[in-house]
Structure formats: C-alpha cells, structure tokens
Amino acid sequence: MEKPKVGFYWCASCGGCEEAVLDLNEDILKVVDAVDIIFWPVAFDFKKKDVESMEDGSIAVSFINGAVRLSEQEEVVELLRKKSGLVVAFGSCAHMGGIPALANISNKNEIFKRAYKKVPSVVNLEEIYPQEKVKLDVGELELPSFYNTVKPLDRVVDVDYYLPGCPPPPDLIMKAVHAILEGKLPPKGAVIASDKTLCETCERNKTKPDKLKIKEMKRIFEIVSDDEKCFLEQGIICLGPATRSGCGERCIKGNMPCRGCFGPTDSVIDQGAKFLSALASIIDTNEQGEIQSIVETIPDLIGTFYRFSLASSPLKRKKLKA
Amino acid sequence: MVSIVLDGKKIDVEEGTTILKVARDMGIDIPTLCYHEMIKPYNACRLCIVEVTSNGRTTITASCSTEVEDGMVVKTDSLSVINVRKMVAELLLARAPSVEKIREIAAKLGIEESRFVEEKEQRCILCGLCVRACEEIVGVNAISFVNRGPEREVSTPFKVESDVCIGCGACEYFCPTEAIKIEDIKGRKVLHDYLYLGPTKAIRVPFLQAIPNVPVIDVNYCIHFKTDNCKLCEKLCESDAINHDMKDEYEEVDVGAAILTTGYELFDSLKIPEYGYGKYPNVINGLQFEHLCHASGPTGGKILLENGSEPQQVAIIHCVGSRDKNYKSYCSRVCCMYAMKFAHLVHEKTNAHIYEFYIDIRSFGKGYEEFYNRMLSEGVTFIRGKVAEVNDGALTPEEEGKLIVRCEDTLVGIVRRIPVDMVVLCPAVISRNDSEEVAKLFGLTLSADGFFREQHPKLGPISTDSDGIFIAGACQGPKDIPDSVAQGAGAAGGVLSLGDYYSVEPIYSVIDDKLCAGCKICISVCPYDAITFNEEENVSEIQEMLCKGCGACVAACPGGVARQNGFQDEQIFAEIEGVLI
Amino acid sequence: MIIVNNDFEPKLVGFLCRWCSYQGADLAGTSRIEYPPNLIPIRVMCSGRVDPSFVMKAYSEGADGVLIFGCHPGDCHYKEGNYKTIRRYSMMKKLLGEFGIEDERFRLEWVSAAEGEKFTEVVKDATEKIKKLGPLNWKEVLEV
Numbered sequence A: 001m002e003k004p005k006v007g008f009y010w011c012a013s014c015g016g017c018e019e020a021v022l023d024l025n026e027d028i029l030k031v032v033d034a035v036d037i038i039f040w041p042v043a044f045d046f047k048k049k050d051v052e053s054m055e056d057g058s059i060a061v062s063f064i065n066g067a068v069r070l071s072e073q074e075e076v077v078e079l080l081r082k083k084s085g086l087v088v089a090f091g092s093c094a095h096m097g098g099i100p101a102l103a104n105i106s107n108k109n110e111i112f113k114r115a116y117k118k119v120p121s122v123v124n125l126e127e128i129y130p131q132e133k134v135k136l137d138v139g140e141l142e143l144p145s146f147y148n149t150v151k152p153l154d155r156v157v158d159v160d161y162y163l164p165g166c167p168p169p170p171d172l173i174m175k176a177v178h179a180i181l182e183g184k185l186p187p188k189g190a191v192i193a194s195d196k197t198l199c200e201t202c203e204r205n206k207t208k209p210d211k212l213k214i215k216e217m218k219r220i221f222e223i224v225s226d227d228e229k230c231f232l233e234q235g236i237i238c239l240g241p242a243t244r245s246g247c248g249e250r251c252i253k254g255n256m257p258c259r260g261c262f263g264p265t266d267s268v269i270d271q272g273a274k275f276l277s278a279l280a281s282i283i284d285t286n287e288q289g290e291i292q293s294i295v296e297t298i299p300d301l302i303g304t305f306y307r308f309s310l311a312s313s314p315l316k317r318k319k320l321k322a
Numbered sequence B: 001m002v003s004i005v006l007d008g009k010k011i012d013v014e015e016g017t018t019i020l021k022v023a024r025d026m027g028i029d030i031p032t033l034c035y036h037e038m039i040k041p042y043n044a045c046r047l048c049i050v051e052v053t054s055n056g057r058t059t060i061t062a063s064c065s066t067e068v069e070d071g072m073v074v075k076t077d078s079l080s081v082i083n084v085r086k087m088v089a090e091l092l093l094a095r096a097p098s099v100e101k102i103r104e105i106a107a108k109l110g111i112e113e114s115r116f117v118e119e120k121e122q123r124c125i126l127c128g129l130c131v132r133a134c135e136e137i138v139g140v141n142a143i144s145f146v147n148r149g150p151e152r153e154v155s156t157p158f159k160v161e162s163d164v165c166i167g168c169g170a171c172e173y174f175c176p177t178e179a180i181k182i183e184d185i186k187g188r189k190v191l192h193d194y195l196y197l198g199p200t201k202a203i204r205v206p207f208l209q210a211i212p213n214v215p216v217i218d219v220n221y222c223i224h225f226k227t228d229n230c231k232l233c234e235k236l237c238e239s240d241a242i243n244h245d246m247k248d249e250y251e252e253v254d255v256g257a258a259i260l261t262t263g264y265e266l267f268d269s270l271k272i273p274e275y276g277y278g279k280y281p282n283v284i285n286g287l288q289f290e291h292l293c294h295a296s297g298p299t300g301g302k303i304l305l306e307n308g309s310e311p312q313q314v315a316i317i318h319c320v321g322s323r324d325k326n327y328k329s330y331c332s333r334v335c336c337m338y339a340m341k342f343a344h345l346v347h348e349k350t351n352a353h354i355y356e357f358y359i360d361i362r363s364f365g366k367g368y369e370e371f372y373n374r375m376l377s378e379g380v381t382f383i384r385g386k387v388a389e390v391n392d393g394a395l396t397p398e399e400e401g402k403l404i405v406r407c408e409d410t411l412v413g414i415v416r417r418i419p420v421d422m423v424v425l426c427p428a429v430i431s432r433n434d435s436e437e438v439a440k441l442f443g444l445t446l447s448a449d450g451f452f453r454e455q456h457p458k459l460g461p462i463s464t465d466s467d468g469i470f471i472a473g474a475c476q477g478p479k480d481i482p483d484s485v486a487q488g489a490g491a492a493g494g495v496l497s498l499g500d501y502y503s504v505e506p507i508y509s510v511i512d513d514k515l516c517a518g519c520k521i522c523i524s525v526c527p528y529d530a531i532t533f534n535e536e537e538n539v540s541e542i543q544e545m546l547c548k549g550c551g552a553c554v555a556a557c558p559g560g561v562a563r564q565n566g567f568q569d570e571q572i573f574a575e576i577e578g579v580l581i
Numbered sequence C: 001m002i003i004v005n006n007d008f009e010p011k012l013v014g015f016l017c018r019w020c021s022y023q024g025a026d027l028a029g030t031s032r033i034e035y036p037p038n039l040i041p042i043r044v045m046c047s048g049r050v051d052p053s054f055v056m057k058a059y060s061e062g063a064d065g066v067l068i069f070g071c072h073p074g075d076c077h078y079k080e081g082n083y084k085t086i087r088r089y090s091m092m093k094k095l096l097g098e099f100g101i102e103d104e105r106f107r108l109e110w111v112s113a114a115e116g117e118k119f120t121e122v123v124k125d126a127t128e129k130i131k132k133l134g135p136l137n138w139k140e141v142l143e144v
Helices: A016-022 A027-034 A048-052 A071-083 A092-096 A099-105 A108-118 A170-182 A203-207 A271-281 A288-296 A301-305 B019-025 B079-095 B100-108 B129-138 B170-174 B232-236 B286-293 B335-349 B368-377 B435-442 B481-496 B521-525 B552-556 B569-579 C021-030 C052-060 C081-098 C116-133
Strands: A005-010 A036-039 A059-065 A068-070 A084-090 A133-136 A139-142 A146-151 A161-163 B002-006 B009-013 B049-054 B057-062 B073-075 B144-146 B153-155 B258-260 B264-266 B283-285 B313-320 B353-358 B381-384 B387-391 B403-409 B414-420 B422-427 B429-431 B469-471 B509-511 B531-534 B539-542 B562-564 C012-017 C039-044 C065-070 C106-110
Touching: A005 A016, A005 A071, A016 A059, A016 A170, A027 A170, A036 A048, A036 A059, A048 A071, A059 A071, A059 A092, A068 A071, A071 A084, A084 A092, A092 A099, A092 A161, A099 A146, A099 A301, A108 A146, A161 A170, A271 A301, A271 B521, A271 B552, A271 C052, A271 C081, A288 C081, A301 C081, B002 B019, B019 B049, B049 B079, B057 B079, B079 B100, B129 B170, B258 B435, B258 B481, B283 B286, B286 B335, B286 B422, B313 B335, B313 B387, B313 B403, B313 B414, B335 B353, B335 B368, B335 B422, B353 B403, B381 B403, B403 B422, B469 B481, B509 B539, B509 B552, B521 B531, B521 B539, B521 B552, B552 B562, B552 C081, B569 C039, B569 C052, C012 C021, C012 C116, C021 C039, C021 C065, C021 C116, C039 C116, C052 C065, C052 C081, C065 C081, C065 C116, C081 C106, C106 C116
Parallel strands: A005 A036, A005 A059, A059 A084, A084 A161, B002 B073, B258 B469, B283 B422, B313 B353, B313 B422, B353 B381, C012 C039, C012 C065, C065 C106
Antiparallel strands: A068 A146, A133 A139, B002 B009, B049 B057, B049 B073, B144 B153, B264 B429, B387 B403, B403 B414, B509 B562, B531 B539
16 A cells, blocks of 8 residues: 655744654654655755646645745745645644744844844945845846745645644654544644643642732743742743643743743634733732833733744734835 | 608608709799709809798708708798898899899899899809809819909909810800800800701701601710710600710621612802802702791791891792803702792792792693792792892892892893892702712712713613612702602612522623633632632633623633623624624 | 825724723713714623733724723722723733834723713724824735
C-alpha cells in the first residue's frame, strides 16, 4: 500500500516549529515509517516544480508553519492547498500570526526604513532599499513582494486544522499525526488542543484566592517572583486565564508567566480584549485616577495582550496615519 | 393618720400634710401668691395664714408650710385671720398695684384701695418663687435675691448676664405677678421657642392626628435634658407614664418588601425674596395658613392677622417656585385646588375679599372643576398672571398699611397694584432633601425633578428597579390625597401579591462547567457573591437564585465560558454586524 | 454628479445599560428631542456587560465610533457594574490608542434614566467630532 504523502513548509516564522518536528525524538522514525515526505525544503532538496507536477489533492496533509508576509509564501501555500487533502496550520504564527504579526503595528515602509537605514549597525547613505525587480546583465531578477500586513494562514488559504503553540509540543504533534493516520479526524477547523484555559491544568491555580484583586502591575524583572504562587496574584501579567491549555505549562514551570501562544478558546474571538477585560475587572480600586495610573504601568498593551494573536484578532493591525 | 378639727369639722388626714393642702382638698378657698405645689413653701406672701390651736396655744401661722398634728384645731376664717389677711393684701396692693391677681385677691377681701403709698411701677412682690424654681426645678441657680431692705430685688449675680441661665423661662412661668419677662437678648437661644404662629412646648402631641396619639418629650426643649433636673412632669403624672431614661432604640426588622412613602418638602419661599416671605409677618405659606385655620391652632381656627385683627383682603398666590424655570419647572399639581379651598375658608370665616393669582387653573380631578365654578360664584377674584412683587410701599391713602401685590393681569393686559392685608403663598412641592441618600440605600434612581423614579411611568407606577421595593405618595412626584391613597393601596397590593415564592431574574448568567478552567476571575467580579468555587470539580459555579443577571462576569470571563441568557456574545456580535451593514 | 466629501455620516455603535442609559434614550424619544440618527443603540443589562471584544468587533465591522453609556457612578442597578466599566474603559482607551484609533472615537458617558437631554447632547457631540475626523473604515485599513 502506498504511504500517505506529507509536506512541510516554513513561511514567516523563526524556524522553531521545524525544530519541534525533530523534538519528536524517536517518534519521528515512526512518522517517517508511516508516511512519505514529499516536500520539506528545510530538510531535503525539493523544488517547487516537483509539487506543481503532482496531481491535485495527492498530498495527504501539508503542515505549514509561519505567517504569510511575502508573495512567495502566499504562492507556495496556495499551491500546497491545491495539492493537499488537508492543510494544518502548524504553530502560533500559522495559527494566529504569532510574533511576526506584531509587525502589523507598522508597515512595509517603516520596516524597511528601520531595517535598512535606522538600525545603528547599518550605513546606507544612498538609501538603497530592496527592490522587487532589478535589471542586471544576466537579466531581470525578481524578489517576492513584502506585504504591509502579516496574515495568519487561514486568511490566505482554507485551513483544516490548527496545531497551536510556539512551538507545538511533541505530544500534540503526535496526537495530530495519529488522528490523521487513523482517520479519526475532529470536525474541520478544530484546534488540536484542549478547549479550556490554562488555569485548568496550572499547578499554581490552587494558590489563587477566590477573590483575586490586584493593586499594581509588575513586570517579571521587577520582582523575584514566588515560584509557587499564581502570577496574577503577584501582580505579574500572565495570559493563562485567556489562553487555551495543552502546552504542558512549559513557561510556568520555568517560572515565566504565560504569554498566550496557544491562543484563545473556541468561544473567544479576541484573546487580547478578553484578557484585558479580565485583568481590568480585578483592579482593586474604583477611583478613576488610580485606575489610570495602574493602566499606565503596563507599557505595551498590544505587545502584552496580543503577543501572538494580533493578526487573527478582529482589528488585525494598527491603523496608520494616512 | 391624725385627727384635726378644721373650721369645726373633725377629720382624719395623712400625717405630714400641710394645712393648706387639707383645706384646699376640702374646697376651702385660701389665697396664695408665693405658693406652688411643686416647690417648697417659703412663707413669703403671708396670704395663706390661718389660726391654729395646738397644745393649748393659739397662733396665726402660714398654712402652706405648717403640717397637721394630732388634735390640732384650725380656723381659716376667724375674725383675726381675716383681719391679718386684709392687712397683708393691703400691703401687697400698695407694693404692686398694677398686678391684676393681687387686685382680685384684695377685692375678695373687700379692699379696693390701699391705705399705704402705692409703688406704681413695681410688680415683683419678692415672693421668691422664681428663685426657688430656678434652684429646685431647673437646678442652675441663675437668679437670686440681691441687696437688703428696700433695695432687695431678684437678679442675676452682679446684675450681669448670666452664663448659667439656659433661657428655659421657668422663672417667667412661675412668677405669680408677671413681674418677669423672658426675652431673646444677644441671640441667646430661648428654649421655649416662640414660633411665628404659636409657641411650642417641650411636651406635646406632635400633631393632631399623630399615631400613636400621645405626647412626646422634645429633648431639644426639655429642661431635664439641659440641666439633669426638673422632672416635674414625671412627679405630676399619676399613671407614671413618663420615663426620662428612655433612649432612642434602633430595632432591626427582617422584611421581605418595603414601601417607601417618604413624602415631600415645601419649597422654601425665602428663595423668592420679592414675595416678602419672612420679611412681612402677614405673608405666610400654605402650611402655615392650614395651621392658622385649624380649630386647635394658635387662633382657635380664626383667620387673623399678626396684630389679631381680621383681614379685609387676602391674596393667594399660586405657583410659588412651581412652573418656573428658575426654580422648579414642573407643576406641583395640588396647589390650584388647595388655593381654592383656602379661598373658600377665608370666605366662610371672614368678610375679606379674596384674590387668587394664577397662571392656569388646573382643576382636573373629580368634582374639582365644579368647585372652581363655585369659587367663581362666591365672588373670589381670579387674576391670571404671575405676581411680580409683594411690598409695603403705599402710593395712595387706600394702600396705607397694606401689602401691595403687583402683578400683570394678562387677561386685561394691564399691570395692577392690589392692596391686601394677608398674602398666602402656595410653594412648590419638592422632593425631600435626603431623597438621594434614601434612593441609594434602596437601590432606586431619581427622576430629573428629584423624586423617586418608578419602574415605568405607565406600566410600573408603584414598583421600582429594585425587587420588592415599592413607592407611594408624593415621594414619587407631587400628588393629592386621593392619588396618594390609591397609590398606597396599590403598593400594599403589590407587596401582598409577591407571595411566598422567589422569582428568579429571567436574565441570569451561567457557567459551562464542561469548559470552565476555574480561573476564578468571575468570583472577584460578582457583586452579589453569587459565584462559588467548586474545589472538587475545579470549576466556578453560579447560584441562579443569587444571580441578578448583570453580566459583569460574562464580560470578564477570559475563557468565554460564562454566558448570559438573552445576551449571549454571539447575539450581540450579530447585533453589531446587523447595525453596521 | 459631484460627490461632496462632507456628506460623510459616521456610524456610531452605542452600548446602553438597560436601567439608566437605555431609559434615558427612551426618554429622549418620548420627549421628542431631536438628535442625529448616527448612533445605533445596543441594549445590554449593564455597562459592566460590555465585553471589550464587542468594541473591537464594532470597529472591525466598520463602526466610526463606539460609545458606552452607563449609570452614574454609585447609581448602578447592580451595585458596581459601572466601576468595572471604568476600569476596562481606561485600559481599552490606551489599547485603542496603540491601534491608532483616535480618542474621540471611543467614549464612556454616564446617562441616567432622567437625562434624556444629556443623551442627545452626547450623541450630537460625538457625531460632530467624528464627522470632523472622517471615516475610520477598518476594512480599508486592512487592505493596505
């Protein structure tokens, strides 16, 4: 019997998701045994035309990590969509835009200016910026277009399943692979993780008082945090209550608060706004001036509340002045 | 018990009783001036002398201080008693000839003129009753006798204003010859405050129809609560009903519902100084007029001016502070009808001519328009126009000594000056000054006019936004007695129909226990403590009975697990999408 | 045909608390007070029910402004719902600033059941100010 064909692709992301596959350790051998990897640019030499030559729908499943930032990424994921039975958004960036999507508080122009001119280590007196088309002796060279807005995968192509996490933990990857191999598929569009929030499995939730009230917000470097107490109780912003569980609390076990990489639960459309609502609700004062000064101590609300979910939130990006 | 013979009659009396008391109990008239049964006798006026034979000795002695002894023979009208008493009366008459009471006593003894030199200006007979009252009853010793012989008089020490005097007026009250007058000097508070329409007392029935209809002691005026003394009322009360040690008690009562009927206040007419209220004594407000007309009021129900004479013209001014955007823009509803009732009362009790100054006559109730027509036929002059001013600046001889009401008669189109003796103002009905606090206490809100807001102007006129709290009467808005009674009955009915079951809000919040992660954010948000944490299941749970359905937890739930019936997130999202098409 | 630019009519979404502000708006209606039709009210039981996601959703669906109306502080039918609104509002305001949404486009106003007139004043004022700002048009924002 022919083994199911599997593809991997890497869009706008750090590459951690690719490593997560290797984090499967010995299990990866089982996967390799069970499937036929036909496209994995980071590991093997495959060409785009190889994929183009395949029949539509002939790839059983494509795991795509990273957000869509360039025209090239858009082109490849559209191609993979056409050729694949299932498309799985692999990791936070493909799922919700992730860290790369925080660039949505800026745009192409600003990013180019910053990266190719303003960065202290760059000297660019001629103000040369990357061009999409350059004529050289050998002919015209083309670079992919750089979009103003970073998009999660599902704003470009139809996505069947989401594997959340930055990166997705091995057990969830294996769970997804098993489900696909065994044909025990959840309903389309499902996020392959729990639908409860992190507090459910968090050890520290037991120390949380019934009536949680906070008077000041602290950043993690400002205090020596107690490694058993709930972070919110200590005044440290922890997105756990607004974040899907399933990650195994890797951060919290390392005494770092949750930053929300698993995204919101199914019934929440805006992780950042929801967390803001919860956090503001437990501020322990009714006095407007005091509330204001507490709010002022949080330096970067988008970066804090929408660290991973900005591109998939209702607003998706910052409005720039015309 | 001892046996005595009094004016030839043998009687048994209680030991320790004075002869004066025994004689008066038997109906024998013995005159006194310096004696008061609540104060120790002092033997000053000598009018009460009697002839006493005891142990074989006969003496003339003061009956007010002499106690009975066994075998005593007392004569109250022997020749020598009469002669001595006549002499005493004649001397008293010479000292204080202008005192009516002394003249009466003397006249009874057949004396019209004293043979001695009369001191025309003197009223004090140095009986010391005031001094004893101040010492024994009030207990402050503010006054005493000073000097000797002909110089002897009653005064404060060194004749300077006394710091210990509490202005209670006991000296004035006990003085038999009206020699002492208590006056408000230097703004010192006089305890027995004289209200404009009549004096108030430290003990009084709050008002005629008070329930329970019993007197109360006003601790602000009672001497006992100033000096720890007096307690005269307690000594006098035969049924021992008075207890000065009683304290205000606060009792907590558990109830299932409450009806607020806190009523209204009258607009302060001083705020419209052009109407002369507080400046001219004959400008009074509606409640004061009611008091004046009352059979138990200060004038026994007669409508009199401040000087005691009957008014010739009476002006009644409507809408004082009502229907006036400078004060209260609403109509106070009750004034037109009570103003016309006043007109009828004045018409019935006096021959005065009555003027009603009105903006519009609002006689909307049952039988009200008929009453208006009757007033027209009784000759009341209705002048349509808002009064500009009430002053006393007479321009013509007819206006001399009168109050002048200046007003534009809008029906005729001229400005009129109408001289009257009395002006009755009908001030606006306003919300009570503490209505805001009371509203907060019961979780109510106020309407723009400051009265309690009903749940719905048409469909819920007696219920409020708070379950089980009803409102009735003028606390909800100006209304007359029939309307207040109807609303009160309605509110009582509302309470009765609550039944012994508890109705749960149709809109309440629920937490999906299959999806709740137990983060407890909702618990700190709930204002009703309706959410509890279930340790076993590691979920938060809403008690439907306690939930009022505000939805604060739903907005705060970071997992989107708490939901509000009727206001689900999806419903509101759909609404937002709908309104923004 | 010439299209005049100042024909712009802003779309405002209002979240009105059921006890005070909705009744205040009702009073404005029964009192026949005229005010711009730009605000479309959405009734909630309490301003404390207004989930910041609603506000985000409204902007993303094309609202030019969002107004939250509640009972005056201390007057909340649910004791303290409006205090939660103040807290969330203060944080939201800062967040929306980071999203590039101008101050005038997000307001929290206290309107009691008796303040029909104040309600209309607020709507008038908000409509005028947002008219001056021009459309927000979030769908266009995303097209850049």
